[in-house]
Amino acid sequence: MSEVFGIPLPALLGQLMLGLVNGCFYAMLSLGLAIIFGMLNIINFAHGALYMMGAVFTWIALAQFGIGYWWSLLLVPLVIALFGVMVERTMLRRLYKLDNLYGLLLTFGIALVTEGLFRHRYGVSGLPYSIPEAFSGTFNLGFMFLPKYRAWVIAASLLTCFTTWFVVERTQLGAYLRAATENPQLVQTFGINVPAMITITYAVGVGLAGLAGVLAAPATQISPLMGTNLIIVVFAVVVIGGMGSILGSIVTGLGLGLIEGLTKVFYSQASNSVVFLIMALVLLVRPAGLFGRER
Amino acid sequence: MSESTALEYLRVTDLHAFYGESHILHGIDFTVYRxxxxxxxxxxxAGRTTTLKSILGLVGRRNGSIMVNGREVIQWPTHRIARLGVGYCPEERGIFSSLTTEENLTLPPRLTSEGMSLDEIYSMFPNLKERRRSQGTRLSGGEQQMLAMARILHTGARLLLLDEISEGLAPVIVQKLSEVILRLKDRGFTIVLVEQNFRFASTLADRMYVVERGRIAAEVRKDEINEKQQLLEELLGI
Known part of the structure; x- marks a missing residue:
């Protein structure tokens, strides 16, 4: 059997594949954070909680309403986006004129409250969700076995990331968004309803977290704490990629997932800290992040 | 509707504006005809820029009355006022650094079907055509000013609010701006120009208002400039 640095090739590829799957979640979550930060100038600490809500709602939909995976894939992100609209309209909107620390505190509070409520109701032992039938089993790629569900997660999240990037960077709507990031008042004097655009941006950003939650439901333990565990790494990804950079968050998310996977193979003790080590190094060399622009 | 209101494009009455606790405008009154x-x-x-910004709802708080084309807009949000065909060119020009010249030009959506085409705009501002692929903020000051004006001509706005467009520009560029403004006037645009440069303003204006401490201190018609010279000099310190 072929080996790389004494590691059997299938084991290496397996870890890389797992890393890529994790990277997909990092990318989707940091992408949402990036568009929210770009437009609202708010660090959305509730992002992990919304991801968790996405996964728990997927479980609730099936367990209590008999709504299956495919419908959840469509409906749950919409529900989370609506929740986002409510939060933005009733609370976040009041904070735009204040220091962005207040936005961070508010969303942190929202995260604590929602996680507390879900923990109270569902405990922390984890809720089971089985892989949808269409994706049970594996592909035999010749050199390794690839579980079909993982292939689906990778495909779906790459498609989501690409679509979001395309809308922001290559369409007229995206041009309004980029211009409004620079000078919202002026864009409003062009006749564009900037407050509504801000609401929609927040809704789409958190909707992405909800979608990531649905994709995660069959792949991980659904638990009220799943967001907290992930969000810290995601924030490191955002810092490494550069606050507010769309492309940066996608590339960095995927890249760090892979690096984490590799570290698991070669020096597994460091696999939980490698991301933060990279963050420290990047901050030393490029304080604005790999893709960020200095302000 | 009476004849006089039909001709009125903008009527500002007893306009007060505030930034936080500070009271900036103390009852501005003026009218601009089509x-x-x-x-x-x-x-x-004195409150000139604040007056322009208040018309579009860009100040913290305002009250009084602002009629645009016969409609009371004092309570309206900025984007709705703009859609009545109001174009605003801010003092700082507001060119977007993340967009190219042409993207800056075509960013604002069309408000009416009367907007100038890109060809017309490029024939009016040939420099912009040459530099249409450059990053907007890489243009010279004069070119950025042209771009900021061209941008609102493209939207089809009929009422142009221009803030200090001659500021900081070389005399030859200011001369060129005068020509552009006169051409726009020929095309029937209604224009409110906030200016510091008296000579530039007096050659273009049909009427001038002098703003002093948040109020209108004087109104001077074009044919009165000579007889009211002394008053103008006192008020403007020229």
Missing amino acids: GELVTLLGRNG
Whole structure:
């Protein structure tokens, strides 16, 4: 059997594949954070909680309403986006004129409250969700076995990331968004309803977290704490990629997932800290992040 | 509707504006008729820019009355006022650094079907055509000013609010701007020009208002400039 640095090739590829799957979640979550930060100038600490809500709602939909995976894939992100609209309209909107620390505190509070409520109701032992039938089993790629569900997660999240990037960077709507990031008042004097655009941006950003939650439901333990565990790494990804950079968050998310996977193979003790080590190094060399622009 | 209100494009009555606790405008009154070019003159801090911004709802708080094309807009949000065909060119020009010249030009959506085409705009501002692929903020000051004006001509706005467009530009560029403004007047645009440069303003304006401490201190018609010279000199310190 072929080996790389004494590691059997299938084991290496397996870890890389797992890393890529994790990277997909990092990318989707940091992408949402990036568009929210770009437009609202708010660090959305509730992002992990919304991801968790996405996964728990997927479980609730099936367990209590008999709504299956495919419908959840469509409906749950919409529900989370609506929740986002409510939060933005009733609370976040009041904070735009204040220091962005207040936005961070508010969303942190929202995260604590929602996680507390879900923990109270569902405990922390984890809720089971089985892989949808269409994706049970594996592909035999010749050199390794690839579980079909993982292939689906990778495909779906790459498609989501690409679509979001395309809308922001290559369409007229995206041009309004980029211009409004620079000078919202002026864009409003062009006749564009900037407050509504801000609401929609927040809704789409958190909707992405909800979608990531649905994709995660069959792949991980659904638990009220799943967001907290992930969000810290995601924030490191955002810092490494550069606050507010769309492309940066996608590339960095995927890249760090892979690096984490590799570290698991070669020096597994460091696999939980490698991301933060990279963050420290990047901050030393490029304080604005790999893709960020200095302000 | 009576004849006089039909001709009125903008009527500002007893306009007060506030930034936080500070009371900036203390009851501004003025009227701009369709196709007219009116300048707001005055010293720095007199409240001219705030008046323009108040018309579009860009200040913290305002009250009084602002009628645009016969409609009361004092309670309206900025984007709805803009859609009545109001174009605003801010003092700082507001060119977007993340967009190219042409993207800056085509960013604002069309408000009416009367907007100038890109060809017309490029024939009016040939420099912009040459530099249409450059990053907007890489243009010279004069070119950025042209771009900021061209941008609102493209939207089809009929009422142009221009803030200090001659500021900081070389005399030859200012001369060129005058020509552009006169051409726009010929095309029937209604223009409110906030200016510091009295000579630039007086050659273009049909009427001038002098703003002083948040109020209109004087109104001077084009044919009165000579007889009211002394008053103007006193108010403007020229």
